[in-house]
Amino acid sequence: xxxxxxxxxxxxxxxxxxxxxxxxxxxxxxxxxxxxxxxxxxxxxxxxxxxxxxxxxxxxxxxxxxxxxxxxxxxxxxxxxxxxxxxxxxxxxxxxxxxxxxxxxxxxxxxxxxxxxxxxxxxxxxxxxxxxxxxxxxxxxxxxxxxxxxxxxxxxxxxxxxxxxxxxxxxxxxxxxxxxxxxxxxxxxxxxxxxxxxxxxxxxxxxxxxxxxxxxxxxxxxxxxxxxxxxxxxxxxxxxxxxxxxxxxxxxxxxxxxxxxxxxxxxxxxxxxxxxxxxxxxxxxxxxxxxxxxxxxxxxxxxxxxxxxxxxxxxxxxxxxxxxxx
Amino acid sequence: xxxxxxxxxxxxxxxxxxxxxxxxxxxxxxxxxxxxxxxxxxxxxxxxxxxxxxxxxxxxxxxxxxxxxxxxxxxxxxxxxxxxxxxxxxxxxxxxxxxxxxxxxxxxxxxxxxxxxxxxxxxxxxxxxxxxxxxxxxxxxxxxxxxxxxxxxxxxxxxxxxxxxxxxxxxxx
Numbered sequence: 228x229x230x231x232x233x234x235x236x237x238x239x240x241x242x243x244x245x246x247x248x249x250x251x252x253x254x255x256x257x258x259x260x261x262x263x264x265x266x267x268x269x270x271x272x273x274x275x276x277x278x279x280x281x282x283x284x285x286x287x288x289x290x291x292x293x294x295x296x297x298x299x300x301x302x303x304x305x306x307x308x309x310x311x312x313x314x315x316x317x318x319x320x321x322x323x324x325x326x327x328x329x330x331x332x333x334x335x336x337x338x339x340x341x342x343x344x345x346x347x348x349x350x351x352x353x354x355x356x357x358x359x360x361x362x363x364x365x366x367x368x369x370x371x372x373x374x375x376x377x378x379x380x381x382x383x384x385x386x387x388x389x390x391x392x393x394x395x396x397x398x399x400x401x402x403x404x405x406x407x408x409x410x411x412x413x414x415x416x417x418x419x420x421x422x423x424x425x426x427x428x429x430x431x432x433x434x435x436x437x438x439x440x441x442x443x444x445x446x447x448x449x450x451x452x453x454x455x456x457x458x459x460x461x462x463x464x465x466x467x468x469x470x471x472x473x474x475x476x477x478x479x480x481x482x483x484x485x486x487x488x489x490x491x492x493x494x495x496x497x498x499x500x501x502x503x504x505x506x507x508x509x510x511x512x513x514x515x516x517x518x519x520x521x522x523x524x525x526x527x528x529x530x531x532x533x534x535x536x537x538x539x540x541x542x543x544x545x546x547x548x549x550x551x552x553x
Numbered sequence: 554x555x556x557x558x559x560x561x562x563x564x565x566x567x568x569x570x571x572x573x574x575x576x577x578x579x580x581x582x583x584x585x586x587x588x589x590x591x592x593x594x595x596x597x598x599x600x601x602x603x604x605x606x607x608x609x610x611x612x613x614x615x616x617x618x619x620x621x622x623x624x625x626x627x628x629x630x631x632x633x634x635x636x637x638x639x640x641x642x643x644x645x646x647x648x649x650x651x652x653x654x655x656x657x658x659x660x661x662x663x664x665x666x667x668x669x670x671x672x673x674x675x676x677x678x679x680x681x682x683x684x685x686x687x688x689x690x691x692x693x694x695x696x697x698x699x700x701x702x703x704x705x706x707x708x709x710x711x712x713x714x715x716x717x718x719x720x721x722x723x724x725x726x
Contacts, residue, residue, distance in 0.1 A: 492698065
Protein backbone atom coordinates (compact mmCIF):
# COMPACT_ATOMS: atom_id res chain seq x y z
CA UNK A 228 0.00 0.00 0.00
CA UNK A 229 2.83 2.38 0.92
CA UNK A 230 4.53 2.00 -2.39
CA UNK A 231 1.34 2.76 -4.21
CA UNK A 232 1.31 6.42 -3.17
CA UNK A 233 4.18 7.68 -5.31
CA UNK A 234 2.70 5.87 -8.24
CA UNK A 235 -0.70 7.41 -7.66
CA UNK A 236 0.89 10.86 -7.27
CA UNK A 237 2.93 10.39 -10.37
CA UNK A 238 -0.21 9.31 -12.09
CA UNK A 239 -1.83 12.60 -11.09
CA UNK A 240 1.09 14.91 -11.80
CA UNK A 241 2.44 13.49 -15.01
CA UNK A 242 -0.66 14.10 -17.13
CA UNK A 243 -0.81 17.65 -15.81
CA UNK A 244 2.81 18.27 -16.84
CA UNK A 245 2.24 16.68 -20.18
CA UNK A 246 -0.83 18.83 -20.74
CA UNK A 247 1.14 21.95 -19.86
CA UNK A 248 3.86 21.02 -22.29
CA UNK A 249 1.33 20.30 -25.00
CA UNK A 250 -0.30 23.68 -24.44
CA UNK A 251 3.08 25.39 -24.77
CA UNK A 252 3.95 23.52 -27.94
CA UNK A 253 0.56 24.40 -29.28
CA UNK A 254 1.10 28.08 -28.45
CA UNK A 255 4.52 28.13 -30.10
CA UNK A 256 3.10 26.47 -33.17
CA UNK A 257 0.47 29.21 -33.34
CA UNK A 258 3.15 31.89 -33.15
CA UNK A 259 4.96 30.37 -36.09
CA UNK A 260 1.72 30.06 -37.96
CA UNK A 261 0.93 33.73 -37.38
CA UNK A 262 4.35 34.87 -38.55
CA UNK A 263 4.05 32.83 -41.73
CA UNK A 264 0.45 33.77 -42.44
CA UNK A 265 0.99 37.50 -42.44
CA UNK A 266 3.78 37.17 -44.99
CA UNK A 267 2.42 34.44 -47.24
CA UNK A 268 -1.30 35.05 -47.45
CA UNK A 269 -3.31 37.30 -49.69
CA UNK A 270 -5.56 39.50 -47.63
CA UNK A 271 -7.17 42.90 -47.59
CA UNK A 272 -8.92 44.68 -44.78
CA UNK A 273 -9.42 47.60 -42.47
CA UNK A 274 -7.84 47.76 -39.07
CA UNK A 275 -7.90 49.96 -36.02
CA UNK A 276 -4.83 50.87 -34.03
CA UNK A 277 -5.37 52.01 -30.47
CA UNK A 278 -2.75 53.48 -28.19
CA UNK A 279 -3.01 55.90 -25.31
CA UNK A 280 -6.19 57.86 -26.05
CA UNK A 281 -6.01 57.55 -29.80
CA UNK A 282 -7.76 55.40 -32.35
CA UNK A 283 -6.61 55.30 -35.94
CA UNK A 284 -8.00 53.44 -38.91
CA UNK A 285 -6.11 52.21 -41.96
CA UNK A 286 -6.58 49.91 -44.88
CA UNK A 287 -4.13 47.23 -45.98
CA UNK A 288 -3.85 44.98 -49.01
CA UNK A 289 -1.24 42.24 -49.07
CA UNK A 290 -0.55 40.02 -52.05
CA UNK A 291 2.03 37.40 -52.82
CA UNK A 292 2.53 36.63 -56.49
CA UNK A 293 3.12 33.10 -57.79
CA UNK A 294 6.88 33.73 -57.77
CA UNK A 295 6.78 34.54 -54.07
CA UNK A 296 7.14 38.31 -54.45
CA UNK A 297 5.44 40.39 -51.77
CA UNK A 298 3.28 43.38 -52.58
CA UNK A 299 1.65 45.53 -50.01
CA UNK A 300 -0.40 48.66 -49.96
CA UNK A 301 -1.30 50.57 -46.88
CA UNK A 302 -3.38 53.70 -46.73
CA UNK A 303 -4.52 55.80 -43.84
CA UNK A 304 -8.21 56.48 -43.59
CA UNK A 305 -8.11 59.25 -41.01
CA UNK A 306 -6.23 62.51 -41.12
CA UNK A 307 -3.87 63.45 -43.92
CA UNK A 308 -3.85 60.98 -46.81
CA UNK A 309 -0.81 58.77 -46.90
CA UNK A 310 -0.09 55.75 -48.94
CA UNK A 311 2.68 53.23 -48.62
CA UNK A 312 3.49 50.73 -51.32
CA UNK A 313 5.93 47.94 -50.68
CA UNK A 314 7.19 45.83 -53.52
CA UNK A 315 9.53 43.25 -52.05
CA UNK A 316 12.34 45.37 -50.64
CA UNK A 317 11.37 48.71 -52.14
CA UNK A 318 9.17 50.99 -50.16
CA UNK A 319 7.49 54.01 -51.66
CA UNK A 320 5.53 56.49 -49.65
CA UNK A 321 3.19 58.99 -51.24
CA UNK A 322 2.42 62.22 -49.42
CA UNK A 323 -0.19 63.98 -51.54
CA UNK A 324 -0.44 67.07 -49.39
CA UNK A 325 3.28 67.72 -49.71
CA UNK A 326 3.39 66.45 -53.29
CA UNK A 327 6.29 64.29 -52.27
CA UNK A 328 7.33 60.72 -52.93
CA UNK A 329 9.72 59.06 -50.53
CA UNK A 330 11.60 56.00 -51.68
CA UNK A 331 13.55 53.59 -49.58
CA UNK A 332 15.36 50.48 -50.58
CA UNK A 333 15.50 48.18 -47.61
CA UNK A 334 18.05 45.56 -46.92
CA UNK A 335 16.56 42.09 -46.79
CA UNK A 336 14.67 41.40 -43.61
CA UNK A 337 16.94 39.98 -41.05
CA UNK A 338 14.49 37.54 -39.58
CA UNK A 339 13.01 35.69 -42.51
CA UNK A 340 11.05 33.51 -40.15
CA UNK A 341 10.97 32.71 -36.51
CA UNK A 342 14.14 30.79 -35.90
CA UNK A 343 14.10 27.72 -33.65
CA UNK A 344 16.46 29.34 -31.16
CA UNK A 345 14.17 32.32 -31.04
CA UNK A 346 11.32 29.98 -30.21
CA UNK A 347 13.20 28.47 -27.33
CA UNK A 348 13.78 32.01 -26.07
CA UNK A 349 10.06 32.60 -26.18
CA UNK A 350 9.31 29.46 -24.17
CA UNK A 351 12.04 30.24 -21.62
CA UNK A 352 10.80 33.73 -20.93
CA UNK A 353 7.06 33.52 -21.39
CA UNK A 354 4.36 31.10 -20.36
CA UNK A 355 2.79 30.40 -23.72
CA UNK A 356 -0.77 29.23 -23.73
CA UNK A 357 -3.69 28.82 -26.04
CA UNK A 358 -6.56 30.01 -23.96
CA UNK A 359 -9.72 29.96 -25.96
CA UNK A 360 -11.65 31.25 -28.89
CA UNK A 361 -12.81 34.71 -29.76
CA UNK A 362 -14.21 36.48 -32.78
CA UNK A 363 -12.66 39.43 -34.61
CA UNK A 364 -13.94 41.05 -37.80
CA UNK A 365 -16.38 38.21 -38.24
CA UNK A 366 -13.73 35.49 -38.08
CA UNK A 367 -13.34 32.93 -35.35
CA UNK A 368 -9.90 33.22 -33.86
CA UNK A 369 -7.67 31.43 -31.43
CA UNK A 370 -6.44 33.41 -28.44
CA UNK A 371 -2.72 32.94 -27.78
CA UNK A 372 -1.27 34.43 -24.63
CA UNK A 373 2.39 35.13 -23.82
CA UNK A 374 2.59 35.73 -20.13
CA UNK A 375 5.97 37.06 -19.00
CA UNK A 376 7.72 34.88 -16.42
CA UNK A 377 9.28 37.92 -14.73
CA UNK A 378 9.02 41.70 -14.63
CA UNK A 379 11.65 42.26 -17.29
CA UNK A 380 9.15 42.01 -20.15
CA UNK A 381 5.59 42.80 -21.15
CA UNK A 382 2.83 40.35 -21.90
CA UNK A 383 1.24 39.82 -25.28
CA UNK A 384 -2.11 38.56 -26.38
CA UNK A 385 -2.95 37.58 -29.93
CA UNK A 386 -6.00 36.32 -31.67
CA UNK A 387 -5.13 34.30 -34.78
CA UNK A 388 -7.67 33.36 -37.40
CA UNK A 389 -8.49 29.72 -36.82
CA UNK A 390 -7.74 28.33 -40.26
CA UNK A 391 -5.04 30.54 -41.73
CA UNK A 392 -3.34 31.76 -38.55
CA UNK A 393 -3.46 35.38 -39.67
CA UNK A 394 -3.24 37.61 -36.59
CA UNK A 395 -6.51 39.50 -36.35
CA UNK A 396 -5.76 41.24 -33.09
CA UNK A 397 -2.62 41.91 -31.06
CA UNK A 398 -2.29 43.53 -27.67
CA UNK A 399 0.72 44.47 -25.60
CA UNK A 400 0.01 44.29 -21.89
CA UNK A 401 1.68 46.17 -19.06
CA UNK A 402 3.05 44.72 -15.84
CA UNK A 403 -0.43 45.16 -14.43
CA UNK A 404 -1.89 43.23 -17.32
CA UNK A 405 -3.43 46.39 -18.75
CA UNK A 406 -3.27 47.11 -22.49
CA UNK A 407 -0.53 49.50 -23.59
CA UNK A 408 -1.58 49.33 -27.19
CA UNK A 409 -3.61 47.12 -29.47
CA UNK A 410 -4.55 46.58 -33.07
CA UNK A 411 -7.49 44.77 -34.54
CA UNK A 412 -9.06 44.19 -37.89
CA UNK A 413 -12.59 45.47 -38.18
CA UNK A 414 -13.15 44.12 -41.68
CA UNK A 415 -11.09 41.55 -43.53
CA UNK A 416 -11.01 39.37 -46.57
CA UNK A 417 -8.57 36.48 -46.58
CA UNK A 418 -7.55 34.92 -49.87
CA UNK A 419 -8.37 36.15 -53.32
CA UNK A 420 -6.07 36.08 -56.28
CA UNK A 421 -3.12 38.33 -56.89
CA UNK A 422 -4.03 41.64 -58.44
CA UNK A 423 -1.27 44.08 -59.33
CA UNK A 424 -3.81 46.87 -59.62
CA UNK A 425 -4.87 46.59 -56.03
CA UNK A 426 -1.36 47.17 -54.79
CA UNK A 427 -0.62 50.08 -57.10
CA UNK A 428 -0.70 53.60 -55.79
CA UNK A 429 -3.64 55.76 -56.73
CA UNK A 430 -1.07 58.54 -57.06
CA UNK A 431 1.20 56.62 -59.43
CA UNK A 432 0.37 58.79 -62.44
CA UNK A 433 -0.31 62.02 -60.63
CA UNK A 434 2.97 61.94 -58.76
CA UNK A 435 5.23 62.17 -61.82
CA UNK A 436 5.98 65.83 -61.17
CA UNK A 437 6.13 65.49 -57.40
CA UNK A 438 9.32 65.87 -55.46
CA UNK A 439 11.18 62.59 -55.00
CA UNK A 440 13.15 62.18 -51.83
CA UNK A 441 15.76 59.48 -51.38
CA UNK A 442 17.28 60.93 -48.25
CA UNK A 443 16.00 58.16 -46.04
CA UNK A 444 17.95 55.52 -47.88
CA UNK A 445 19.39 53.19 -45.35
CA UNK A 446 23.14 53.06 -45.70
CA UNK A 447 24.93 49.81 -45.39
CA UNK A 448 25.32 48.39 -41.95
CA UNK A 449 28.62 46.87 -41.00
CA UNK A 450 28.71 44.07 -38.44
CA UNK A 451 31.36 45.10 -35.97
CA UNK A 452 32.84 44.61 -32.57
CA UNK A 453 31.92 47.87 -30.92
CA UNK A 454 33.96 47.16 -27.79
CA UNK A 455 30.96 47.64 -25.51
CA UNK A 456 29.53 44.93 -23.26
CA UNK A 457 27.05 44.51 -20.45
CA UNK A 458 28.17 43.70 -16.96
CA UNK A 459 24.63 42.72 -15.96
CA UNK A 460 22.72 41.30 -18.89
CA UNK A 461 19.02 41.01 -17.99
CA UNK A 462 17.89 37.40 -17.54
CA UNK A 463 16.63 35.78 -20.70
CA UNK A 464 18.13 38.36 -23.05
CA UNK A 465 20.80 37.42 -25.57
CA UNK A 466 22.81 39.56 -27.91
CA UNK A 467 21.20 39.41 -31.32
CA UNK A 468 23.49 41.61 -33.32
CA UNK A 469 26.18 44.24 -33.04
CA UNK A 470 27.04 46.70 -35.76
CA UNK A 471 28.11 50.15 -36.80
CA UNK A 472 25.55 52.03 -38.76
CA UNK A 473 24.38 55.33 -40.03
CA UNK A 474 21.43 56.98 -38.36
CA UNK A 475 19.36 59.68 -39.98
CA UNK A 476 20.56 63.09 -38.90
CA UNK A 477 23.91 61.85 -37.55
CA UNK A 478 27.18 62.69 -39.21
CA UNK A 479 29.10 59.89 -37.52
CA UNK A 480 28.61 56.13 -37.49
CA UNK A 481 26.77 54.93 -34.42
CA UNK A 482 27.37 51.65 -32.60
CA UNK A 483 24.20 49.60 -32.37
CA UNK A 484 23.80 46.48 -30.24
CA UNK A 485 20.52 44.56 -30.03
CA UNK A 486 19.48 42.23 -27.20
CA UNK A 487 16.38 40.07 -27.37
CA UNK A 488 14.43 37.56 -25.31
CA UNK A 489 12.82 36.00 -28.37
CA UNK A 490 9.88 38.39 -28.48
CA UNK A 491 10.94 41.79 -27.23
CA UNK A 492 14.13 43.52 -28.28
CA UNK A 493 16.22 46.25 -26.70
CA UNK A 494 18.58 48.37 -28.78
CA UNK A 495 21.66 50.14 -27.46
CA UNK A 496 23.03 53.09 -29.45
CA UNK A 497 26.40 54.57 -28.59
CA UNK A 498 27.81 57.71 -30.15
CA UNK A 499 30.20 60.52 -29.24
CA UNK A 500 28.82 62.94 -26.70
CA UNK A 501 27.25 65.94 -28.40
CA UNK A 502 28.60 69.38 -27.59
CA UNK A 503 25.86 69.98 -25.09
CA UNK A 504 26.02 67.11 -22.68
CA UNK A 505 22.54 65.53 -22.54
CA UNK A 506 20.87 65.01 -19.20
CA UNK A 507 19.82 61.48 -18.42
CA UNK A 508 16.22 61.07 -19.35
CA UNK A 509 13.51 58.45 -19.46
CA UNK A 510 10.64 58.62 -21.91
CA UNK A 511 8.15 56.30 -23.55
CA UNK A 512 6.28 55.88 -26.80
CA UNK A 513 3.51 53.33 -26.73
CA UNK A 514 5.03 50.13 -25.37
CA UNK A 515 8.60 51.34 -25.96
CA UNK A 516 10.67 52.82 -23.17
CA UNK A 517 13.65 55.03 -23.96
CA UNK A 518 16.52 55.89 -21.64
CA UNK A 519 19.35 58.27 -22.46
CA UNK A 520 22.46 58.69 -20.35
CA UNK A 521 25.95 60.01 -20.85
CA UNK A 522 28.70 57.44 -20.21
CA UNK A 523 32.16 58.97 -20.05
CA UNK A 524 32.49 60.84 -23.35
CA UNK A 525 29.69 58.94 -25.03
CA UNK A 526 25.98 59.34 -25.27
CA UNK A 527 24.09 56.10 -24.74
CA UNK A 528 20.50 55.68 -25.90
CA UNK A 529 18.73 52.46 -24.93
CA UNK A 530 15.21 51.63 -26.03
CA UNK A 531 12.94 48.66 -26.40
CA UNK A 532 9.44 47.33 -26.02
CA UNK A 533 10.10 46.28 -22.44
CA UNK A 534 9.40 47.84 -19.05
CA UNK A 535 11.56 50.84 -18.20
CA UNK A 536 13.53 48.86 -15.60
CA UNK A 537 14.86 46.48 -18.25
CA UNK A 538 15.96 49.30 -20.51
CA UNK A 539 17.63 51.06 -17.58
CA UNK A 540 19.38 47.93 -16.38
CA UNK A 541 20.95 47.51 -19.79
CA UNK A 542 21.93 51.16 -20.00
CA UNK A 543 23.41 51.19 -16.53
CA UNK A 544 25.50 48.07 -16.96
CA UNK A 545 27.10 49.11 -20.22
CA UNK A 546 30.87 49.16 -20.16
CA UNK A 547 33.57 49.87 -22.70
CA UNK A 548 35.97 46.92 -22.80
CA UNK A 549 38.08 48.18 -25.65
CA UNK A 550 38.48 46.62 -29.04
CA UNK A 551 38.58 47.88 -32.54
CA UNK A 552 35.43 49.91 -32.24
CA UNK A 553 34.99 52.96 -30.20
CA UNK B 554 2.77 72.19 -18.34
CA UNK B 555 5.91 70.52 -17.10
CA UNK B 556 4.89 71.41 -13.59
CA UNK B 557 1.65 69.56 -14.16
CA UNK B 558 3.36 66.33 -15.00
CA UNK B 559 5.61 66.76 -11.98
CA UNK B 560 2.54 67.36 -9.93
CA UNK B 561 0.91 64.23 -11.26
CA UNK B 562 4.02 62.28 -10.50
CA UNK B 563 3.84 63.54 -6.94
CA UNK B 564 7.09 65.44 -7.16
CA UNK B 565 5.88 68.82 -5.97
CA UNK B 566 5.92 70.02 -2.42
CA UNK B 567 2.71 70.94 -0.63
CA UNK B 568 3.34 74.59 -1.30
CA UNK B 569 4.03 74.05 -5.01
CA UNK B 570 0.98 71.84 -5.29
CA UNK B 571 -1.28 74.57 -3.94
CA UNK B 572 0.31 77.03 -6.34
CA UNK B 573 -0.36 74.70 -9.28
CA UNK B 574 -3.89 74.07 -8.15
CA UNK B 575 -4.58 77.80 -8.25
CA UNK B 576 -3.03 78.09 -11.70
CA UNK B 577 -5.04 75.20 -13.09
CA UNK B 578 -8.23 76.62 -11.67
CA UNK B 579 -7.62 79.95 -13.37
CA UNK B 580 -6.14 78.86 -16.67
CA UNK B 581 -8.51 77.00 -18.97
CA UNK B 582 -5.73 75.61 -21.12
CA UNK B 583 -3.88 74.24 -18.14
CA UNK B 584 -7.10 72.76 -16.87
CA UNK B 585 -7.68 71.05 -20.19
CA UNK B 586 -4.13 69.83 -20.10
CA UNK B 587 -4.59 68.43 -16.62
CA UNK B 588 -7.70 66.54 -17.73
CA UNK B 589 -5.95 65.23 -20.80
CA UNK B 590 -2.96 64.00 -18.83
CA UNK B 591 -5.26 62.12 -16.55
CA UNK B 592 -7.32 60.68 -19.35
CA UNK B 593 -4.18 59.43 -21.01
CA UNK B 594 -2.93 58.03 -17.76
CA UNK B 595 -6.21 56.25 -17.20
CA UNK B 596 -6.26 54.75 -20.63
CA UNK B 597 -2.61 53.74 -20.44
CA UNK B 598 -3.31 51.97 -17.20
CA UNK B 599 -6.42 50.50 -18.71
CA UNK B 600 -8.60 52.10 -16.06
CA UNK B 601 -11.06 53.33 -18.60
CA UNK B 602 -13.18 50.31 -19.27
CA UNK B 603 -13.33 49.51 -22.96
CA UNK B 604 -16.07 47.15 -23.98
CA UNK B 605 -15.39 44.29 -26.33
CA UNK B 606 -16.87 45.92 -29.40
CA UNK B 607 -15.19 49.22 -28.66
CA UNK B 608 -12.86 49.06 -31.62
CA UNK B 609 -15.67 48.31 -34.03
CA UNK B 610 -17.85 51.09 -32.70
CA UNK B 611 -15.08 53.62 -32.90
CA UNK B 612 -14.21 52.55 -36.41
CA UNK B 613 -17.83 52.92 -37.39
CA UNK B 614 -18.00 56.36 -35.84
CA UNK B 615 -14.80 57.46 -37.49
CA UNK B 616 -16.11 56.30 -40.81
CA UNK B 617 -19.28 58.30 -40.40
CA UNK B 618 -17.58 61.51 -39.29
CA UNK B 619 -15.64 63.90 -41.47
CA UNK B 620 -12.07 64.40 -40.30
CA UNK B 621 -11.88 67.66 -38.41
CA UNK B 622 -8.68 69.51 -39.04
CA UNK B 623 -8.81 72.09 -36.34
CA UNK B 624 -6.00 74.53 -35.76
CA UNK B 625 -3.73 73.17 -33.12
CA UNK B 626 -3.42 74.65 -29.73
CA UNK B 627 -0.24 74.32 -27.81
CA UNK B 628 -1.63 71.38 -25.97
CA UNK B 629 -2.82 69.49 -29.00
CA UNK B 630 0.49 69.98 -30.72
CA UNK B 631 2.20 68.36 -27.88
CA UNK B 632 -0.09 65.42 -27.99
CA UNK B 633 -0.03 65.12 -31.70
CA UNK B 634 3.71 64.80 -31.47
CA UNK B 635 3.46 62.31 -28.72
CA UNK B 636 0.99 60.15 -30.52
CA UNK B 637 2.81 60.25 -33.78
CA UNK B 638 6.02 59.29 -32.21
CA UNK B 639 4.19 56.61 -30.31
CA UNK B 640 3.24 55.32 -33.67
CA UNK B 641 6.80 55.37 -34.76
CA UNK B 642 7.69 53.57 -31.66
CA UNK B 643 6.96 50.08 -31.47
CA UNK B 644 8.65 46.90 -32.32
CA UNK B 645 8.09 46.84 -35.98
CA UNK B 646 9.19 46.81 -39.52
CA UNK B 647 11.38 49.81 -39.93
CA UNK B 648 9.72 51.04 -43.04
CA UNK B 649 6.60 52.18 -41.42
CA UNK B 650 8.32 53.87 -38.63
CA UNK B 651 10.46 55.50 -41.17
CA UNK B 652 7.37 56.88 -42.74
CA UNK B 653 6.06 58.14 -39.46
CA UNK B 654 9.41 59.78 -38.98
CA UNK B 655 8.90 61.67 -42.18
CA UNK B 656 5.35 62.49 -41.32
CA UNK B 657 6.31 64.10 -38.11
CA UNK B 658 7.24 67.69 -38.81
CA UNK B 659 8.44 68.09 -35.27
CA UNK B 660 10.60 65.06 -35.17
CA UNK B 661 13.41 65.52 -37.57
CA UNK B 662 16.90 66.60 -36.65
CA UNK B 663 18.24 65.75 -33.27
CA UNK B 664 17.93 69.08 -31.65
CA UNK B 665 20.86 68.81 -29.37
CA UNK B 666 21.31 72.53 -29.25
CA UNK B 667 18.34 72.68 -26.94
CA UNK B 668 19.75 70.25 -24.48
CA UNK B 669 20.30 71.76 -21.08
CA UNK B 670 23.69 73.36 -20.80
CA UNK B 671 24.13 72.59 -17.15
CA UNK B 672 25.87 69.26 -16.77
CA UNK B 673 23.59 66.73 -15.09
CA UNK B 674 24.74 64.91 -12.01
CA UNK B 675 27.13 62.19 -13.14
CA UNK B 676 25.28 59.10 -14.21
CA UNK B 677 23.77 58.24 -10.89
CA UNK B 678 20.93 56.15 -12.24
CA UNK B 679 17.85 56.84 -10.25
CA UNK B 680 15.09 54.32 -10.43
CA UNK B 681 12.73 57.17 -9.61
CA UNK B 682 13.39 59.02 -12.84
CA UNK B 683 9.94 59.97 -14.08
CA UNK B 684 9.11 58.77 -17.56
CA UNK B 685 7.70 61.38 -19.91
CA UNK B 686 6.04 60.88 -23.27
CA UNK B 687 8.73 60.99 -25.89
CA UNK B 688 8.92 64.22 -27.84
CA UNK B 689 9.61 62.62 -31.20
CA UNK B 690 13.35 63.25 -31.08
CA UNK B 691 14.01 59.55 -30.70
CA UNK B 692 12.40 58.51 -33.94
CA UNK B 693 15.62 57.83 -35.80
CA UNK B 694 16.60 55.38 -33.10
CA UNK B 695 13.18 53.78 -33.03
CA UNK B 696 13.32 53.24 -36.73
CA UNK B 697 16.74 51.69 -36.49
CA UNK B 698 15.56 49.49 -33.65
CA UNK B 699 12.36 48.18 -35.14
CA UNK B 700 14.00 46.39 -37.96
CA UNK B 701 15.62 44.04 -35.46
CA UNK B 702 12.75 43.29 -33.17
CA UNK B 703 11.51 39.69 -33.37
CA UNK B 704 8.00 40.66 -32.35
CA UNK B 705 7.71 42.10 -35.82
CA UNK B 706 7.57 38.55 -37.11
CA UNK B 707 4.93 37.35 -34.73
CA UNK B 708 2.67 40.32 -34.92
CA UNK B 709 2.61 40.46 -38.65
CA UNK B 710 0.48 43.38 -39.43
CA UNK B 711 0.94 45.29 -36.21
CA UNK B 712 4.03 47.16 -37.30
CA UNK B 713 2.17 48.84 -40.06
CA UNK B 714 -0.53 50.04 -37.82
CA UNK B 715 1.94 51.63 -35.55
CA UNK B 716 3.84 53.30 -38.27
CA UNK B 717 1.04 54.93 -40.15
CA UNK B 718 -0.49 56.42 -37.09
CA UNK B 719 -1.78 59.81 -38.08
CA UNK B 720 -1.18 63.18 -36.53
CA UNK B 721 -4.72 64.41 -36.33
CA UNK B 722 -6.55 64.69 -33.08
CA UNK B 723 -9.24 62.26 -32.16
CA UNK B 724 -11.88 64.37 -30.53
CA UNK B 725 -11.71 63.94 -26.79
CA UNK B 726 -14.03 61.41 -25.38
